[in-house]
Each structure stands twice: as C-alpha cells, then as structure tokens.
Amino acid sequence: QVFLKNFYFRETIITAIPGILGALLFSIIIVSADWYTQEKFSLLVLAMLALLGYRMFKRSRATSQQADIVMDDLPAKNYAISGLFSGILSAVSGFGGGIVLIPVLSGFMRLNIRIAASISLGIMPFYTLAMSIFYGLRNGASPIDVPGTFGYIVLPMALPLAVGVVICTPAGVWLAQRVSRPVLQFLFALLIVAVSIQL
Numbered sequence: 001q002v003f004l005k006n007f008y009f010r011e012t013i014i015t016a017i018p019g020i021l022g023a024l025l026f027s028i029i030i031v032s033a034d035w036y037t038q039e040k041f042s043l044l045v046l047a048m049l050a051l052l053g054y055r056m057f058k059r060s061r062a063t064s065q066q067a068d069i070v071m072d073d074l075p076a077k078n079y080a081i082s083g084l085f086s087g088i089l090s091a092v093s094g095f096g097g098g099i100v101l102i103p104v105l106s107g108f109m110r111l112n113i114r115i116a117a118s119i120s121l122g123i124m125p126f127y128t129l130a131m132s133i134f135y136g137l138r139n140g141a142s143p144i145d146v147p148g149t150f151g152y153i154v155l156p157m158a159l160p161l162a163v164g165v166v167i168c169t170p171a172g173v174w175l176a177q178r179v180s181r182p183v184l185q186f187l188f189a190l191l192i193v194a195v196s197i198q199l
Helices: 009-032 038-060 076-093 098-108 113-136 155-176 181-198
Strands: none
Touching: 009 076, 009 113, 038 076, 038 098, 038 181, 076 098, 076 113, 098 113, 098 181, 113 155, 113 181
C-alpha cells in the first residue's frame, strides 16, 4: 500500500486506537467470564455479517452518481466508531477486524473500498501486536496443549498463518488495484456470505 501511495496513516491511527481498546476490553470480559460461549454469540454475529454483506452488495450495484465520498469529508469520529465496532465484533466473534471494518467503512460510510482495505491492512500490525501481547501473557489453561504454546497463542499454528499472510497480502493488494470498485465490493460481499455460511 505504501509503494502504491495508497496508505493513510492518520486515518489508520484514528481507526486503530479505538479498535484496539474495544478488542482488549471485550477480550478481557470474554476471557474472565464464564457466561461467554461463541455459540451464544453466533446468531448476533451472523445477523451483523448479513447486514454488512447486504450493504456491501448494495454498494457494489450503486451507480456512479452514488459514488464514494471523499476521504477528507468523513469525520474522524466515523473512523474511530468504525474501529471500535470492528474491534468489539472481532473480539466477540474471533474474526479478523477486516471482515467487519471494510464493509463498515465502505458499505455504511461510503468510503472507497480500496481506501477501506488500506486502512484495514494498516491497523493489522497494531491489532496483532496488542492482541498477541494480551493473549500471550494470559495465564491459565490453554485451549490446546502442544509445545510452543504461550498463553493462548499456539505458535505452531500461528506462524504458518502469519507467513501465509505476509506472502499473499501483496498479491491481494495488487489484484484489488486491478479490478473495478463494484467488482471488488461484490467479491467482498461474497466473502462475507461464505463466512456466514461457515459460521
């Protein structure tokens, strides 16, 4: 994104800080409470994903007269609210923040999907660092008992995923720059549908 001059540092930071705070707060609540199970929240998450997918699909069919707003016209509070919402839903559902943040910024805030994706990628290092520290330092029984587990982080599973992300993300960014906005939004709506079906 930096090489493509498609990185928005200010918006990324404004989005990342509330997102991290929301994710940490709800992660603390979830890890410390006995009442939380992912099954209990599946319907809530599914309803949110359905709404986000619908908005993305609707935006993919928008005409050029209903085009994206200018990034500077979106108030800073909208980025902060979007980050907070995606952080909370990420903690509750276990999904990455991007599956929520991109449709919120693009589908609801009418921000160009490429800008929304850039912001989503930009917050990943901040989210990853904060949540890795939090879950890596957690005491108690790990959900899986294998060598190389630190707190709730299972390195033999996490490292291959991280390598895959590092290798494939540039290809995804390259591809996203070459397809039209409606096609990109439609593909993302399909991804949300696929995640909803899996859920």
